[in-house]
Amino acid sequence: xxxxxxxxxxxxxxxxxxxxxxxxxxxxxxxxxxxxxxxxxxxxxxxxxxxxxxxxxxxxxxxxxxxxxxxxxxxxxxxxxxxxxxxxxxxxxxxxxxxxxxxxxxxxxxxxxxxxxxxxxxxxxxxxxxxxxxxxxxxxxxxxxxxxxxxxxxxxxxxxxxxxxxxxxxxxxxxxxxxxxxxxxxxxxxxxxxxxxxxxxxxxxxxxxxxxxxxxxxxxxxxxxxxxxxxxxxxxxxxxxxxxxxxxxxxxxxxxxxxxxxxxxxxxxxxxxxxxxxxxxxxxxxxxxxxxxxxxxxxxxxxxxxxxxxxxxxxxxxxxxxxxxxxxxxxxxxxxxxxxxxxxxxxxxxxxxxxxxxxxxxxxxxxxxxxxxxxxxxxxxxxxxxxxxxxxxxxxxxxxxxxx
Numbered sequence: 001x002x003x004x005x006x007x008x009x010x011x012x013x014x015x016x017x018x019x020x021x022x023x024x025x026x027x028x029x030x031x032x033x034x035x036x037x038x039x040x041x042x043x044x045x046x047x048x049x050x051x052x053x054x055x056x057x058x059x060x061x062x063x064x065x066x067x068x069x070x071x072x073x074x075x076x077x078x079x080x081x082x083x084x085x086x087x088x089x090x091x092x093x094x095x096x097x098x099x100x101x102x103x104x105x106x107x108x109x110x111x112x113x114x115x116x117x118x119x120x121x122x123x124x125x126x127x128x129x130x131x132x133x134x135x136x137x138x139x140x141x142x143x144x145x146x147x148x149x150x151x152x153x154x155x156x157x158x159x160x161x162x163x164x165x166x167x168x169x170x171x172x173x174x175x176x177x178x179x180x181x182x183x184x185x186x187x188x189x190x191x192x193x194x195x196x197x198x199x200x201x202x203x204x205x206x207x208x209x210x211x212x213x214x215x216x217x218x219x220x221x222x223x224x225x226x227x228x229x230x231x232x233x234x235x236x237x238x239x240x241x242x243x244x245x246x247x248x249x250x251x252x253x254x255x256x257x258x259x260x261x262x263x264x265x266x267x268x269x270x271x272x273x274x275x276x277x278x279x280x281x282x283x284x285x286x287x288x289x290x291x292x293x294x295x296x297x298x299x300x301x302x303x304x305x306x307x308x309x310x311x312x313x314x315x316x317x318x319x320x321x322x323x324x325x326x327x328x329x330x331x332x333x334x335x336x337x338x339x340x341x342x343x344x345x346x347x348x349x350x351x352x353x354x355x356x357x358x359x360x361x362x363x364x365x366x367x368x369x370x371x372x373x374x375x376x377x378x379x380x381x382x383x384x385x386x387x388x389x390x391x392x393x394x395x396x397x398x399x400x401x402x403x404x
Contacts (some may be wrong), residue, residue, distance in 0.1 A: 023074050024270065024280050027338045032266040033078040035066065036273035036287075037088035045151030046179070048213035048389075050275035050289050050396060051086050058291070059171045062273075065095035069272050078270070081106045082263035089118040090280065092126055098142070099130050109134045109173070111261060113279040115156045118308035119162030124169050134261055136175040136206070137162055142196040143189055149181065150210075151217065163200050174202040175251075181210045182227045190231050191238060194252075198242040205244070205263050206251045207235060211384050215393050222385070225378050232377075248327045249359070249376055267320070267334075275306075275395065281316045282337055284309045289395040306395045314342040321346070325368055325376055332364040 035336035039054040039062075044248045052058070070076075081102060088095065089112060101111070111134035112127060119137060127135070139159040141147055147155065166174050176197050190207070197205050209228045212218040239245065247253040247260055271278045274294055277286045288294050288306035297304040311319065317339035324330040332350065336343045350366050353359045358372035368376065 023072075024278055024283060024285075026075060026268050026270075027281050028268055029077075030079045030267060031075055032080045032082065032269040033102075034263060034269055034271045034276055035081065035083045035088075035102075036085065036271065036276040037083060037094065038086040038274045039091065039094075040085065041090060042087075042153040043151075044153075045149075045217040046210055048211065048392060049084070049086065050392070051095060052274075052291065054087075054090065056339055057089075059091050059094045060097070061295075062170075063094060065295060065298055066098060067101055068270055069304065072298075072301065072303055073270060075270060076105055078106050080108050080111070081109045084113045084263060084335070086355075087115050087118070089110060089114040089123070089127065092123065092130070095127070103131045111136065111173075111263065113138060114166070116158045116162035119165050119337060121165050123171065128169060128171060133172040134175070134178060135171050135173075136261055137166060137202075138177045139163065139197070140177060140179045141189070141193050143185075145191065145192055146181070146185060146189060146193075149184055150179065163197070163202065167200060167202060172262055173204070173259060175204040175206055176182070176202050178205060178207045179210050180207065180231065182224065182231060183221060187227075187231050187234065191234055194235050194238050195242070198239070198244060201243075201254070202353075203257055203259075204238075204247070204251055204253045206261075207232075208250050210380075212382070213389050213392070217397060222266065223381050225374075225381060228377065246328075246373075249373065249380065262327075265323050267338075267356050275392075281320065282311050282313070284311060284319065286391070286395065288398070289392075290398050294400075297313045304400065307391060313339045314345055317346055319341045321350075322376075322379070325366075325372075327382075328368045328373075330366040332366060 004031070024332060038050050038052045039059055040051045041054045043051060110132050112132045114127070114135045114137050116137060116139055139162065140150055140152060142156045142159055144156050163176060178193050178197060180193065194205060194207060202394060209223055210218070212221045236246055243255050244252040246254050248262060248265060251260065251262070253260055268281060269279055271287060273287065274291060275287055275289050277284065285305050285308040287304050294304040317335060320338065321330055335346060339346070350359065353372070354361055354366065358369060358375055359366045360369055
């Protein structure tokens with residue numbers, strides 16, 4: 001697994017200055033769509049994602065900008081749509097405007113991040129009527145002290161009502177986000193949060209160690225991976241007793257289900273909106289964080305790119321492999337179908353990882369071991385601090401210079 005670390009250190013080393021890309025070319029018809037809606041009425045202390053203070057006029061304009069951006073891409077049909085933010089569940093008129101031209105372009109799930117205060121029966125019913133069948137509730141914790149620590153604007157009671165409402169409306173899939181901070185709270189707080197959520201039996205619970213981005217309240221501190229491993233080992237036991245299994249690196253799904261909610265573990269995806277990212281296999285691009293530049297580019301019929309990396313076949317295969325292993329397994333046949341020229345190098349790497357105990361193998365399927373999961377956990381956090389944090393910090397600084 002250290003080999004992947006070393007290779008990743010070169011993966012995003014040299015961003016391209018050439019944004020003159022005519023179009024994105026995808027190697028598969030199975031392309032996911034991610035849409036970022038940046039508007040928030042309340043900013044949480046721990047959230048690293050790009051956000052803008054909610055303004056109704058800007059929100060209406062944003063719908064038209066998304067439509068213009070989509071028109072620049074040849075690909076028009078997607079196998080899934082994931083909408084994040086920001087707080088995308090706040091303005092349902094904005095969502096309705098977007099679904100007018102996106103809903104019929106998606107063949108499978110339409111997923112939406114939902115704030116607990118937006119999870120009233122009335123709003124959830126309208127969200128479902130718009131076509132959303134997967135939702136992710138950002139509850140974060142059932143402990144009021146933890147919610148205050150994160151700077152959230154809702155209570156544990158609000159969370160309980162939100163989850164009950166979502167389950168009562170019988171969405172196809174309900175995910176619950178839980179975040180823990182072992183530097184501030186005992187491990188038992190995370191254990192209790194998982195047990196409290198599992199009592200209501202949603203389809204999935206996503207449990208994340210809080211990432212301490214350099215531009216948030218928690219800057220200057222770092223995660224402690226070994227402490228987090230201990231938390232997850234106990235969470236695994238709690239999940240097993242309650243009819244759940246570890247499905248991806250940081251999610252638990254009910255044992256009777258084979259589907260999942262994940263906006264990150266996609267093979268290939270197109271990102272629309274401010275700060276949204278695109279992965280084609282040979283390009284990794286992130287849209288600008290500046291609303292002014294985003295609008296200006298679209299008016300000139302140019303892709304609103306803020307950062308772009310051209311990847312070699314092997315680099316693209318590494319990125320693809322990372323997110324496949326995030327789900328616990330990597331299909332080698334799929335890997336070489338998309339990156340055939342790297343077959344020998346990839347086989348050597350994966351067999352080396354298997355020899356060291358990070359992977360096992362079943363036919364052409366490489367499976368992550370418990371040892372491998374711990375190493376991938378470290379790799380995920382290393383990537384966050386080595387690349388994602390500085391990239392987003394730079395793009396964020398550009399985006400806040402002129403919001404309008």
